[in-house]
Amino acid sequence: MTAQLPPIPPGPADTTHPRRALARLALSTAYREAADFAAGGVPTVSDEYGDGYDNVDQAARLVSMAQDVLVRAVIYARERGGRWDDIAEALNVAAGQARDQYTAAIEQWEDALNRPWERSGRFLASRMPDGTTEPDETAADLDQWCLQHLKQNHGARHNAHNDGLEDHMVSANLSKHTPVTEIASLTRTAIYLARRGTATSPAELDAYETRKKILLASLAQEVT
Template sequence: MTETTPYDQARDQFSRSALARLVLCDRAVRLAETAGNLAVTRYDAYTALGGRVSEALSLVRLAERLLVGAVIYERERGSSWEDIARYLDMDSAAAEERFTPEIDRWNTAFVVPYHVDETGRKRIPQLPTAAYDPKDACRRLDLWAHLRLIVEDKRAVSAGLRVSFPTDDTADPSLRDIGGWIWQRNLAAFMELLSRYVDSDFDETDMDRLALGLEATDDEDPDGWFAYPLIGSTASLEVRLANSVGSDVLSVVVAGAWSAALRLRIDTLMSALSADAQP
């Protein structure tokens, strides 16, 4: 596979330091969200013995990944190993030895951005998700900062990045699009809940029509997506879907969610229906 994808074109508009910063932002948000879950006590009675230790350990591992992301970003922005080592309580040689394998993986991913799966059809990105699809990362992280941190700046994350396309979603409506994936088995639940969010009717007939439209789709083909309109009394959405050939995954893009609160609900729903392990 030598042809470029829309992800490649979007990534080319970011500096490498901006991509590294987005990865750092994304890992910081994941750590914050996971830590927040551990703070809740309401469901402690339903947690297996030792379960909170497992959750705490996951935070430690996320923090380690966050540290790696910070080092990669600092190297991309020109920090020396001496600059970095000063905050790690080690000498520069030890810092370089510890983090060079991660730096090498990061650099290699720009030279060989994809591996191809056993079918020979599906690309497997080698970059972290936020660097692979920076346009979506900007949208998602800006929304998180605006709603969760309650900041007035709607571009709190993307505003400081070096990019060559407008990140103001009034200039580019596609920045409001919510993209991701879900397991195929969760499609009905996804559409039913999405229809409730906009007060739209969605029944078995609609599901049959959607299933039929999906049969010949391929998310690697820009023209191989199926668009389904979801017209509700509170909002009108366009749901674009395509099969990820060779897997049990559906790629999804939801357009038309002009409300920040609605975008957050859709983003959360998509995350929930892609997070569970396969049976």
């Protein structure tokens, strides 16, 4: 008998954490991965066991990882309300060039927010960037990473220590859902489902209706 394939979980991805927080976790994760990879290139003890071009290969891979950091930084800037003119100035390019260069990545991010999971053979695969599928766990891991890798005199750690946040250098300032962000997320989902039309699955509709009822009840309770 053929085993039943697991159902694809409905979106959106930003039900428990606002999209701005998810974008920041994706950026922090990309920074950590690049930093960890770069650290492996510092020692010389293995040089004689490899080829002469190994460091070139490693440096090229590091550049590629840095490009991903940059993409995540642009997406996070947009999630914070950053204008293309300001982003272009930071990149030292024209606004139109910045928009053209990163629009595809932002559209991919938006699409993944609406439909965060897909089937990969017999398994489910996340369409969201690394670090966003389990936000609380990611934030806790990044908190520990910062404690282990940032020196005591590092500016961020120094400020966190003064604010009593040294153990939570990532999680402490992640944005939380507000009624405004909840409504915005629900509205985006409604538009997405309407655009999908008959392709919308029953699970997607049920998840949307359930979330809408919970949000409306919560808002009504706050008013009363």
